[in-house]
Amino acid sequence: MKKLLILCLMVIFTGCSSSDSEATVAPTTTGQDPVNQPGENGEQGSSDASWSIPVDEVYDGGPGKDGIPALIDPHFTTADTYLEDSDLVIGFKSGNIVRAYPHIVLDWHEIVNDKLLEEAIAITYCPLTGTGIGWNRNINRAETTFGVSGLLYNTNLIPYDRATGSNWSQILNECVNGELKGQKIAFYSMVETNWGTWKKLYPETEVLSLNTGFSRPYGTSPYGDYATNNDRFLFPVAKDERLPLKERVHAITFEDQARVYRFVHFGPGNNIIRENIAGTEYLIVGNQDFIVSYAMDVTQTELDFKYVLENSNILLTDQENNKWDVFGVAVEGPRTGETFGNARSFMGYWFSIPAFYETNIYGN
Amino acid sequence: MKKRIILFIAFLGSVGAAGQTCCSGGVPLSNNIGLPNEGKNTWTISLNYDLNNLNTLNVGTKELDDDSRKRLTHSVLLGGGYAFTSRFSAEILVSWVNQSRTISQFGNENFTETMGFGDTVLLLKYAFPDLFMKNSQTSIGVGTKIPTGDSDLKDGNGIQLTADLQPGSGAWDGLGWFSFNKALDIRPSGVVTASIIYRLTGENSEYLNNAATYEFGNEIQAQLGYVDEFLLLNNLVSPGLILKYRKVDGDRIDEQLIPNTGGDWIFIRPELNFLLFGDLSLSLRTELPLYSYVEGTQLTPTYRFTAGITYIIRDNRNDLNIIQ
Numbered sequence: 233m234k235k236l237l238i239l240c241l242m243v244i245f246t247g248c249s250s251s252d253s254e255a256t257v258a259p260t261t262t263g264q265d266p267v268n269q270p271g272e273n274g275e276q277g278s279s280d281a282s283w284s285i286p287v288d289e290v291y292d293g294g295p296g297k298d299g300i301p302a303l304i305d306p307h308f309t310t311a312d313t314y315l316e317d318s319d320l321v322i323g324f325k326s327g328n329i330v331r332a333y334p335h336i337v338l339d340w341h342e343i344v345n346d347k348l349l350e351e352a353i354a355i356t357y358c359p360l361t362g363t364g365i366g367w368n369r370n371i372n373r374a375e376t377t378f379g380v381s382g383l384l385y386n387t388n389l390i391p392y393d394r395a396t397g398s399n400w401s402q403i404l405n406e407c408v409n410g411e412l413k414g415q416k417i418a419f420y421s422m423v424e425t426n427w428g429t430w431k432k433l434y435p436e437t438e439v440l441s442l443n444t445g446f447s448r449p450y451g452t453s454p455y456g457d458y459a460t461n462n463d464r465f466l467f468p469v470a471k472d473e474r475l476p477l478k479e480r481v482h483a484i485t486f487e488d489q490a491r492v493y494r495f496v497h498f499g500p501g502n503n504i505i506r507e508n509i510a511g512t513e514y515l516i517v518g519n520q521d522f523i524v525s526y527a528m529d530v531t532q533t534e535l536d537f538k539y540v541l542e543n544s545n546i547l548l549t550d551q552e553n554n555k556w557d558v559f560g561v562a563v564e565g566p567r568t569g570e571t572f573g574n575a576r577s578f579m580g581y582w583f584s585i586p587a588f589y590e591t592n593i594y595g596n
Numbered sequence: 597m598k599k600r601i602i603l604f605i606a607f608l609g610s611v612g613a614a615g616q617t618c619c620s621g622g623v624p625l626s627n628n629i630g631l632p633n634e635g636k637n638t639w640t641i642s643l644n645y646d647l648n649n650l651n652t653l654n655v656g657t658k659e660l661d662d663d664s665r666k667r668l669t670h671s672v673l674l675g676g677g678y679a680f681t682s683r684f685s686a687e688i689l690v691s692w693v694n695q696s697r698t699i700s701q702f703g704n705e706n707f708t709e710t711m712g713f714g715d716t717v718l719l720l721k722y723a724f725p726d727l728f729m730k731n732s733q734t735s736i737g738v739g740t741k742i743p744t745g746d747s748d749l750k751d752g753n754g755i756q757l758t759a760d761l762q763p764g765s766g767a768w769d770g771l772g773w774f775s776f777n778k779a780l781d782i783r784p785s786g787v788v789t790a791s792i793i794y795r796l797t798g799e800n801s802e803y804l805n806n807a808a809t810y811e812f813g814n815e816i817q818a819q820l821g822y823v824d825e826f827l828l829l830n831n832l833v834s835p836g837l838i839l840k841y842r843k844v845d846g847d848r849i850d851e852q853l854i855p856n857t858g859g860d861w862i863f864i865r866p867e868l869n870f871l872l873f874g875d876l877s878l879s880l881r882t883e884l885p886l887y888s889y890v891e892g893t894q895l896t897p898t899y900r901f902t903a904g905i906t907y908i909i910r911d912n913r914n915d916l917n918i919i920q
Contacts, residue, residue, distance in 0.1 A: 287754045288805050294758045296708060298701035299665055379702070383755060409753075447653075447661040454893055456855040464852045468807035 283409045285385050285401065291467050293384045297392075300380040301446055302343035308438035314451070315439065317428030322364040323437070324422055325559050326351045330434040333357070334427070337440050338364070339455070340448040343391055344440065345369060345377040353420055354378045356402050358389035359455055360466060361584035362480060363403055366420030371395065371412065386587040387467040403580070403588045405485075423558050424579040425522035433545040433558060459581075472586040474593065482523035483585045484577040486510045490589035492582070493523055497594055503539035504548075505594065514575055516594075517547055523579070526560040526572030624648065624671060628904070630775055630791060631677040633685045633723045633735070637911035640677040640687070644879075644904030645670070650895040657889045664701045667895055670694040671714065673904075683724070689717040693745070693763045712763040714745040719773060729778060737773035741765070747800055759803065759810050759847070766800030767811065786824040789838070793817055803849070813845030813858045821865070832871035840865055840883070846891055856892035861885055863897075875908035 398410025498518035554565030560572035677687035691714035719739030745764020821838030
């Protein structure tokens with residue numbers, strides 16, 4: 233009896249060993265997205281499973297695909313809100329509609345699929361890189377929504393589009409896997425600042441409601457002191473020590489390079505920087521509450537700008553008596569309706585910029 | 597026979613419990629160690645199946661209205677123990693694990709699964725019969741968890757999965773174990789049981805393609821319970837009720853604490869054991885959370901179910917002097 237038992241145990245043990253050698257992972261997805269149907273190739277959306285970024289540096293973030301639920305039908309409230317003046321928001325304006333997307337909500341959802349007038353926009357925000365970027369949800373003339381893939385590259389958000397299932401790098405603003413691999417995405421200009429500043433700029437602003445349809449402890453960061461602790465990282469990433477790693481900076485990106493501007497570069501009497509970067513004239517405007525940047529066309533480079541921000545959203549005036557708001561739109565004067573070009577810029581933690589781009593720092 | 601019953605009951609209460617991972621979803625290696633010393637030259641073999649269901653999302657102690665995430669861990673645990681003397685014994689526990697993560701959101705279901713050999717536990721134990729009082733057994737043990745399980749599994753796209761989805765931890769852990777069982781004087785078939793197990797975790801230095809180190813949080817658990825026995829249709833049936841406290845420190849990556857890991861739990865574990873025939877017994881246990889506190893926001897155990905059989909192979913059936 234004893235020998236028989238030992239034999240049985242050996243058989244079982246051997247079975248377990250073979251399973252170990254065949255240890256498998258089988259990610260599968262069933263069902264269909266109610267908003268956009270998957271592409272003909274199914275959830276992954278492409279027969280091309282390769283990545284344009286090093287796949288061994290792409291990590292599973294833990295919650296899984298859609299484990300962090302993007303918002304697809306956001307609700308908004310008025311300016312009298314739950315926010316403290318120091319809470320950061322990402323602001324966007326389309327026509328007369330002005331909306332603020334607070335970090336304390338974005339921390340838990342990372343993507344808000346919104347539509348303002350005819351502009352289908354995705355506010356993408358990565359709490360681990362502090363990057364908030366607005367994307368055009370119309371891709372190849374078809375409107376889609378974005379979800380959170382649960383994957384990270386350089387500890388940065390990888391959204392996926394529900395039309396094709398393709399994965400995109402937020403900071404690269406490019407599809408890195410799937411049917412649309414290699415395709416760039418259209419930017420929207422956003423303004424990231426604190427709520428106290430934003431509501432002075434746009435008292436009529438709408439604010440993303442806490443009525444998201446999800447039960448989350450908004451106001452409590454899901455990542456503790458991550459935003460301010462320069463030592464705390466959850467995933468491996470290159471750490472460029474030229475600046476404090478979690479310092480919020482403004483980055484202008486061009487090709488595979490970036491130029492970074494710090495809040496210390498701006499102050500009373502020193503609010504405007506003009507630079508030619510790779511053949512494009514940029515206008516960078518900032519104070520202690522926000523930094524924005526614009527790409528100027530040839531006629532705009534001839535203007536002499538003056539920083540005039542006080543109690544409205546008028547940021548600049550020029551010798552032609554134009555008034556430009558913080559989104560770079562001429563709202564008064566002979567150029568009314570004219571806009572600056574998109575600088576392909578965004579705010580983020582310092583470390584995240586050189587992790588993706590060859591980066592130089594203004595003033596260094 | 598009576599002594600064997602007490603031994604049997606002592607075994608029921610001696611098992612500890614511990615999850616492997618940051619979110620309590622892993623392999624319950626220390627859930628199934630702590631076999632009693634059945635006497636010199638005695639082998640004890642156990643085979644358990646364990647299901648751990650995590651479908652409750654908590655922030656601190658508050659349960660969120662969100663059941664979109666589910667973690668299931670199926671474990672098969674094969675344990676073997678050998679008593680070199682009536683006091684000194686050793687045991688080994690090997691595991692095979694299947695873990696899955698299901699996200700049900702927006703009408704979609706995203707499913708990720710890993711399976712494979714888990715880590716292995718070795719434990720050396722020493723028993724002190726009647727150390728503190730008559731009809732009691734005090735045991736201490738030290739051991740280690742050997743990283744035999746894979747800790748670098750990737751998904752179908754070649755993307756490495758997080759530590760808590762891996763079958764193994766990739767690190768050597770140290771284990772300390774203490775157990776005390778006392779047969780009641782007024783009711784010799786009733787046994788009060790208590791145990792403490794501490795796991796000092798090691799560091800996986802090859803995490804995420806060698807790009808980082810990872811260390812699961814140290815863990816302590818203590819349990820107190822009562823088990824008894826009665827005859828049902830001429831079969832010995834032993835019900836038990838165990839109260840378990842478990843505390844896990846937060847995990848660390850590159851020595852930095854990871855938010856949303858660690859916590860405190862109190863569980864109640866009713867269990868039922870049947871002495872089938874001879875030295876073969878069947879045990880059924882379920883574990884339900886009474887109190888759950890998680891650091892930050894985490895999935896927390898919803899329920900756990902364990903079923904297993906234990907067989908004792910005795911060289912000398914008269915050598916049953918553990919309790920005495």
